[in-house]
Amino acid sequence: MQEDLWFTMGKIPARLPAGILYAKNHMWARPETGLNGNGLFRHGFTHYAILLMKDVYFLEWNISEGDPVSQSQEIGHIETSKAESGLYCPAAGTLVRFNAALLNDPSAINTDGYGAGWLFDLDAPETGYMNAEQYLKFLSDNWEKTQAMLKGKMNQIEDDES
Amino acid sequence: MSKGKLTVVISQAPGKNPAKRALEENLAASLLMEPGIELSIIPHLYDLGPDHTGRLFLESIPGDMVVLAWLFPRAAFWLLDRDGIRGTEGQSPLHPKAEKDDEDADEPPPEKAPGIGPVGEIPDRTIWCLDLRDHAGHQIYLEEIRRIGAEAALLREGRQAAKQATKPPAVITLGLPTQKKPAPEFTPETLLAPPSRRWYPVIDYSRCTNCMECLDFCLFGVYGVDGLDRILVENQDSCKKGCPACSRVCPEQAIIFPDYKSAAIAGAPVGNIGGLKIDLSKLFGGEDPMVVAAQERDRELVRDGRDAVGLAVGIPKRQTDKPKGPRDELDSLVDALDSLDI
Numbered sequence: 042m043q044e045d046l047w048f049t050m051g052k053i054p055a056r057l058p059a060g061i062l063y064a065k066n067h068m069w070a071r072p073e074t075g076l077n078g079n080g081l082f083r084h085g086f087t088h089y090a091i092l093l094m095k096d097v098y099f100l101e102w103n104i105s106e107g108d109p110v111s112q113s114q115e116i117g118h119i120e121t122s123k124a125e126s127g128l129y130c131p132a133a134g135t136l137v138r139f140n141a142a143l144l145n146d147p148s149a150i151n152t153d154g155y156g157a158g159w160l161f162d163l164d165a166p167e168t169g170y171m172n173a174e175q176y177l178k179f180l181s182d183n184w185e186k187t188q189a190m191l192k193g194k195m196n197q198i199e200d201d202e203s
Numbered sequence: 204m205s206k207g208k209l210t211v212v213i214s215q216a217p218g219k220n221p222a223k224r225a226l227e228e229n230l231a232a233s234l235l236m237e238p239g240i241e242l243s244i245i246p247h248l249y250d251l252g253p254d255h256t257g258r259l260f261l262e263s264i265p266g267d268m269v270v271l272a273w274l275f276p277r278a279a280f281w282l283l284d285r286d287g288i289r290g291t292e293g294q295s296p297l298h299p300k301a302e303k304d305d306e307d308a309d310e311p312p313p314e315k316a317p318g319i320g321p322v323g324e325i326p327d328r329t330i331w332c333l334d335l336r337d338h339a340g341h342q343i344y345l346e347e348i349r350r351i352g353a354e355a356a357l358l359r360e361g362r363q364a365a366k367q368a369t370k371p372p373a374v375i376t377l378g379l380p381t382q383k384k385p386a387p388e389f390t391p392e393t394l395l396a397p398p399s400r401r402w403y404p405v406i407d408y409s410r411c412t413n414c415m416e417c418l419d420f421c422l423f424g425v426y427g428v429d430g431l432d433r434i435l436v437e438n439q440d441s442c443k444k445g446c447p448a449c450s451r452v453c454p455e456q457a458i459i460f461p462d463y464k465s466a467a468i469a470g471a472p473v474g475n476i477g478g479l480k481i482d483l484s485k486l487f488g489g490e491d492p493m494v495v496a497a498q499e500r501d502r503e504l505v506r507d508g509r510d511a512v513g514l515a516v517g518i519p520k521r522q523t524d525k526p527k528g529p530r531d532e533l534d535s536l537v538d539a540l541d542s543l544d545i
Contacts, residue, residue, distance in 0.1 A: 066488030093483060113488055118464075124481040125465060129488035190485060 046173045048089060048180045055089040058155055062168070063087060063176035064131035069155065070170050073162060080134065080166045085159040086150060089180060094121035097147040106138050110163070134165030207359070208241045209352045210264050214248040214272035216335070217400060223273065223335070230271070230341040237345070239352055245394050248272045248282060249461050250401045256393040261288045267355040269331045269348055278461035278470030279332035281407045284321055285436060293331030297338070297347050298472055318410040318457060322433055329358060402462070403439035404449060407470070410457035417449040417458060420496070420517035422504065443503040448496035452519065493518055
């Protein structure tokens with residue numbers, strides 16, 4: 042068992058389990074084996090994302106299970122105690138299923154974000170996801186810009202594609 | 204509107220949501236029994252066109268009023284202002300201005316960059332706007348209306364005293380008194396004639412700085428300027444249904460689409476940490492708001508048989524090193540995220 046990594050946001054540590062993958066939109070992805078094979082990943086919010094959002098009040102998907110999706114496509118909407126956001130698909134593929142349990146009560150996202158709070162399964166042949174070390178570096182490299190963005194200076198920020 | 208009575212107006216939710224109707228009806232029933240209250244019910248405020256009886260009725264109310272609507276109070280207040288139904292915005296504990304943590308309770312409120320404010324003279328009366336989405340039961344609204352009733356009575360006394368102190372010289376009118384415009388008939392039926400849905404922006408002049416970015420951005424002729432070169436929503440019905448793009452472009456969050464799904468655009472109270480949400484879309488993989496705004500605008504242009512213009516027209520080029528103006532509640536709100544009291 043590999044050690045978890047931690048990213049410190051100000052004073053608050055965000056846990057990044059080793060051994061799973063991470064997308065730039067702050068979702069984790071865990072390969073699902075045994076079903077139709079190679080490209081199926083379970084996705085959820087990283088602890089980092091959850092710390093920014095705080096308590097999830099409302100989660101809504103605007104596509105259906107089985108729909109083809111493109112990368113960055115808006116697939117849903119989330120409202121939390123501190124934030125609201127569109128939800129975007131981290132990779133192109135087919136949205137296989139949503140976590141139905143969350144639609145009645147999304148609190149599992151907060152209580153068990155890397156487990157029962159998973160969001161959806163996506164069949165994606167190519168992902169370009171990062172491992173935990175790479176995600177940790179991605180977070181550190183962008184933390185300053187992220188803080189600036191949270192302060193509403195959105196127009197000054199270039200998308201980081203590095 | 205007899206003397207000493209408080210006018211209370213319930214603005215119904217569009218559609219037939221039974222839970223919303225029930226709240227409206229329960230509240231109406233208890234207000235009818237309430238002394239000192241003059242109650243009227245009108246359709247959804249946002250949908251009332253200039254000729255709707257409900258709107259004429261609102262215009263005819265001379266004194267203080269309470270408007271209960273399925274809208275954020277800020278949206279309702281500036282919507283009324285645009286329609287010429289004006290006054291001072293009444294404060295209500297039902298929609299706290301800022302829901303701050305106690306730790307910074309001692310700090311003075313941050314300086315707010317002043318908007319240009321409403322144009323012209325504001326009549327000496329108060330308009331309280333309450334959001335019917337805040338609570339499911341009618342009792343809390345009833346109690347708040349009672350509290351407002353008491354506050355309004357005090358305000359009335361104050362005004363009377365002021366008037367007495369500065370009594371104007373008596374004017375003797377000679378000849379026939381001028382004919383007053385006959386008031387239209389305000390029956391429940393005409394008041395509640397169902398309007399069709401409308402879609403247009405509402406400017407919050409307490410935030411608007413008259414920067415004209417909305418005028419440059421909108422290519423549908425919705426915005427114009429008045430005789431004093433102040434921005435205004437000139438042609439409400441030229442606006443494209445469902446398109447909130449100009450609101451994303453506004454640097455002061457002064458443009459409200461009261462029926463839009465996201466709270467920040469629908470006029471959530473600025474400074475209310477519980478109400479106004481930080482938009483994390485960009486962090487979670489969404490596009491820059493300017494890009495989204497341009498896409499929304501292009502969609503409407505193409506629908507009109509015009510050419511899409513993308514980011515080429517009317518996109519503000521903000522200076523990144525612009526000196527910072529005085530801080531306002533919205534700035535402190537985002538600062539609050541900084542400390543992330545998790």
